[in-house]
Amino acid sequence: MSEMAYNYFSLINCLGLSSSNTHELPAMKKLFRQAMDRCIIDDKIIDPKIIDPFARQCQWGTLRNDINPEFYPTYTTHMMDALEFLTYIETNSSDIILFDPPFSNRQSNEEYNTGNLYTNPAYIVDLGLQCFRILKPGGYLLKCGYNSNKPYKGFELKSIILCQMGASRNDIIMTLWQKVQSSLFD
Numbered sequence: 001m002s003e004m005a006y007n008y009f010s011l012i013n014c015l016g017l018s019s020s021n022t023h024e025l026p027a028m029k030k031l032f033r034q035a036m037d038r039c040i041i042d043d044k045i046i047d048p049k050i051i052d053p054f055a056r057q058c059q060w061g062t063l064r065n066d067i068n069p070e071f072y073p074t075y076t077t078h079m080m081d082a083l084e085f086l087t088y089i090e091t092n093s094s095d096i097i098l099f100d101p102p103f104s105n106r107q108s109n110e111e112y113n114t115g116n117l118y119t120n121p122a123y124i125v126d127l128g129l130q131c132f133r134i135l136k137p138g139g140y141l142l143k144c145g146y147n148s149n150k151p152y153k154g155f156e157l158k159s160i161i162l163c164q165m166g167a168s169r170n171d172i173i174m175t176l177w178q179k180v181q182s183s184l185f186d
Contacts, residue, residue, distance in 0.1 A: 008034075008159040015166035022100050022144050022172065023058035027163040031176045032060060034159055035096045035140040048095035051134060053082035053127070054102070061098060063089065083123065086130035094134045099127070099151060100144040128152030137182040143175045154181035 012027040022028050039048045052061030056068070057075045065078040065085040072079040082101065128151040131141055140158070141151055148160055159176040 009161075011162045011164060013166075014163045014172075017165070021057055022174075023056075023060060023098075025163055025172070027161040027172070027174045028100075028142070028144065031142050031159060031161060031174050032096075032098075034176055035142055038140060039095050046095070049093060050096045050098065051086070051089060051094045052098040052100075053085050054100050055098075058098065058100075083126055083130065086127065086134060089130075089134045091133050092136050095136060095139050097131050097135060097139070097141045099131060099141055101127075125152070132179060135179040137179055139179045141177045141179070143177060144172055146170055146173060148173050148175050151177055154179060154183075156180045 010030075012025075012030070014025055014027065017025060023032075036048065039046050049063070050061040052058060052064045055061060055064035055066045055076050056071055058064070059075060063078065064076040065080055065082060066072065066076045067079060067081055069079055078085050132152045132154050135141065141155065143151055148157070150157070155177040157175060158178050161174045163172040163174055165171050
């Protein structure tokens, strides 16, 4: 069993809060702020390009996608399958990616009329590859889910927050990953 040292780990009590809009949870806001703070270079604030392939009602991204027509155009800039959306984005062009797909069968069925995306490993791997391709070297991926799996090769875990939901509800693991390789061949 290998042991890893994390730069940052915390537990945030989210008892009584809704998990349907994760961007409203304190844990997500905290990791997003960390990623944004890391976009300050030499005390100059850059205008980061933020990609959100599963935006729902979150308006943090500069390019926001959700296949559910309920959110377009009020909350999203695109209405496509997430993988299709990501393939249109230029290589090494984004500073931050918000990766928050529906991670339960209930959410997938309610929002997208489909089974859980995490039960389709090939789709998740393809999404991870696209995220790696799109992020600039040194860029950040904020990932939500029931696990802390690496989104793809070439990423390093920078922060992890366990969002404790309480009662019989599943906790949410939120992780912040940095793209540390400029290509998959480094």
